[in-house]
Amino acid sequence: MGRIVKFLLFKILFRFVYCWNARKPINKTKALFVEVRGDVISDNFRLLYQRIKKSGAYQIHTHYLKTGEPGKVTYIRRCCIMLKDLADAKYVFLNDGCNVIGSVSMRRETVLTQTWHACGAFKKFGFSTASLKYGSDARDLKAYPYYGNTSYVTLSSPNIAWAYKEAMLLENRPECLKPTGVSRTDVFFKPRFIKAAKERLRQCMPQANGKKIILYAPTFRGQSADASSPDKLDIEGMMEKLAAEYALIIAHHPFVKQRPKLPESCQDFAKDLTGVLSIEEMLSVSDICITDYSSVVFEYSLFERPMLFFAYDLEEYFDWRGFYYDYYTLAPGPVFSETKELTDHILHIDERFDRERVRKFRKEFMGSCDGHSTERIFDMVFAGNGN
Numbered sequence: 001m002g003r004i005v006k007f008l009l010f011k012i013l014f015r016f017v018y019c020w021n022a023r024k025p026i027n028k029t030k031a032l033f034v035e036v037r038g039d040v041i042s043d044n045f046r047l048l049y050q051r052i053k054k055s056g057a058y059q060i061h062t063h064y065l066k067t068g069e070p071g072k073v074t075y076i077r078r079c080c081i082m083l084k085d086l087a088d089a090k091y092v093f094l095n096d097g098c099n100v101i102g103s104v105s106m107r108r109e110t111v112l113t114q115t116w117h118a119c120g121a122f123k124k125f126g127f128s129t130a131s132l133k134y135g136s137d138a139r140d141l142k143a144y145p146y147y148g149n150t151s152y153v154t155l156s157s158p159n160i161a162w163a164y165k166e167a168m169l170l171e172n173r174p175e176c177l178k179p180t181g182v183s184r185t186d187v188f189f190k191p192r193f194i195k196a197a198k199e200r201l202r203q204c205m206p207q208a209n210g211k212k213i214i215l216y217a218p219t220f221r222g223q224s225a226d227a228s229s230p231d232k233l234d235i236e237g238m239m240e241k242l243a244a245e246y247a248l249i250i251a252h253h254p255f256v257k258q259r260p261k262l263p264e265s266c267q268d269f270a271k272d273l274t275g276v277l278s279i280e281e282m283l284s285v286s287d288i289c290i291t292d293y294s295s296v297v298f299e300y301s302l303f304e305r306p307m308l309f310f311a312y313d314l315e316e317y318f319d320w321r322g323f324y325y326d327y328y329t330l331a332p333g334p335v336f337s338e339t340k341e342l343t344d345h346i347l348h349i350d351e352r353f354d355r356e357r358v359r360k361f362r363k364e365f366m367g368s369c370d371g372h373s374t375e376r377i378f379d380m381v382f383a384g385n386g387n
Contacts, residue, residue, distance in 0.1 A: 009076065010103045010144050017080045018104040021087035026109045031058045031091040034082060036098050037224075038254075039064045043278055044095035044117045047374045048183045055378075061085055065100070068225045086110075091381060097126060097146030106149040113381050114147065116164070119156040119182050120298035120365040122330070123219070124322040126167030134223070134321045145169060154377055155179045156298060157367040163324045180380060181373030187280050188302050189371030197281035201249075204276055207268050208247035214346070215286035217279065218310070219294040220253040221317075227255035230292070232312050234339035235262060239269040241343050249273050251282050253294070288346060293317055297332065301362040302369060306353045307333035308342055332361035 031052055033045055041049050041062065052058050063082040066075065079100045086092060086101065092112040094101065106112065118125075126146060129135030147153075147168035155161060158179040170176050187193045202209055220227035229252045238248065248270035252259045262270055273282060279296060283289065289300045290308045297307055309331045311317075318327070328335060333354075336342040345352060 006144070010099070013076075014079065014083055014100060015104050018083045018087050018106075021084045022107055024088040026090050026107065027059070027088045028090045029058050030089040031060050031093070032082075032086055032089040033060065033062045033093045034086075034098065034101065035062070035064045036067050036094065036096040037065070039066055042095065042117070043184045043280060044115055045093060046184065047186055048093065048115065048377060051374050051378050058091070061089070065098070099144040099146045102145040102148030103143075104149070110149075111151045111381060112149050113152045113154065113377070114150050114168075115154050115183055115377070118295040118298075119185065119369070120295055121160040121163035121324040122295050122297070123293050124167070124324060127169050128163070128167045128324070129321065132322050133319065142169070150176050152380060153177050154182060154373070156182045156185070156369050157365050159364055159367070160324075178380060179368040180376040181368040181370060183374040183377055184280065185299055185302065185366075185369040186371050186374050188284065188299065188369075193280075194284045197277070197284040200277055200281060201273075201285045204273065205247065205249065205271050208249070208271075211247045212245060212287040213285055214242070214246050214248045214288045214290060215251060215282050216248060216290045216310075217251040217282070217294055217296045218253070218292045220255045221313075221320075224255045227253060227257070229253065229256040229259055230313070231260035232339075233290075233310060235266050235270050237339050238343050239266050242346060243269045246288075246346070247271075249277075249282055249286070251277075251279050251296075288349065290342065293321070293323070293327075297361075298365050301332060301358055301366055304355055304358050304362065306349055307331075307358065308345060309333060309335040310337075310339070310342055311335050312337045330361075332358045 033041065033049060035042060053060055063085065065078050065082065083104065089110060092110060093115060094112065095115045095117045127141050130138035130141055150168065153164055153168065153176055155164060155177055161177040164177055165171055165174055216233060218230050220229060222228055235248065250270065250272045252274045259272060259274060262272060283296060283300050288306045288308065289296065290310055291297055292309060292311050300307060314327060334345060
């Protein structure tokens with residue numbers, strides 16, 4: 001999008017739509033949920049959405065901007081409809097950066113809560129990526145802020161506030177950062193959820209019955225609009241050594257549209273369950289998690305189970321995106337660049353697993369997640385804000 005077009009869109013059209021409709025009094029019972037990328041209420045919102053609905057005290061409105069999809073005119077129309085609805089809303093909930101909302105001069109009465117879609121602080125995002133290949137121009141990020149108007153940001157631990165302060169340009173408003181815990185992690189403390197997840201796995205992958213489960217959950221490569229998934233894991237080699245005791249399930253990042261295909265010979269050992277089971281369900285049923293630079297390690301640490309890191313392109317990825325911490329110091333498990341070494345480690349996982357290392361990691365990055373995050377967020381947002 002050209003600079004002039006972007007200026008006309010964000011500084012003129014979007015602001016006009018919002019300000020024109022902001023002449024109405026604030027609706028103290030309106031709660032707006034805005035999904036920036038998806039077209040359904042995601043796991044990042046679901047428990048909080050259900051809690052607000054259960055209270056019966058608020059009118060819940062939902063908007064799906066579907067950023068990145070084809071059709072710019074349709075996207076602009078969706079944004080304008082959302083801004084019109086936003087103009088008199090008392091409460092707004094986001095789980096991703098949104099420069100459409102961040103760039104308008106929002107009313108002081110409105111409370112905007114950012115329930116960020118990742119726990120902890122692993123790979124850099126927001127303004128932290130301004131000097132990196134993945135990031136946007138620093139001047140552009142300040143002119144069209146993705147996190148402007150934020151009232152609250154929910155955090156998985158108080159120890160990561162510094163990273164979110166930097167990424168969201170909140171250096172002058174540290175009081176916005178709230179270690180309430182992350183709403184969607186509450187399901188990991190519910191035995192009924194975990195039992196149901198195991199049953200769903202049994203139904204969709206009966207060949208895994210009676211076996212231990214390895215989850216492979218890599219993050220995406222490239223930009224979000226044309227994201228790809230790594231295909232360097234030697235699944236056939238893993239099957240040869242592990243199939244007697246283990247089954248492999250795979251969760252690709254939701255940004256990835258074209259997922260790597262599994263070898264035909266591995267159908268009894270491995271299955272891509274992306275979109276079949278939620279990532280929360282897959283984390284719950286797994287005995288071991290293999291990832292690379294994904295924030296799923298933070299959620300998985302709540303189970304205190306083994307985590308392995310398949311980081312064959314670490315130097316390249318660091319140059320592309322960067323990390324908030326030294327990778328080797330942060331990772332709560334061994335790092336591998338070859339599948340053979342990783343497989344050998346799994347064969348000896350019982351004697352090699354360092355549970356204490358994972359416990360320290362959990363305490364550092366997930367200390368505020370205890371199964372009651374949703375209730376704390378609800379109380380924080382709605383108590384003392386006119387209702």
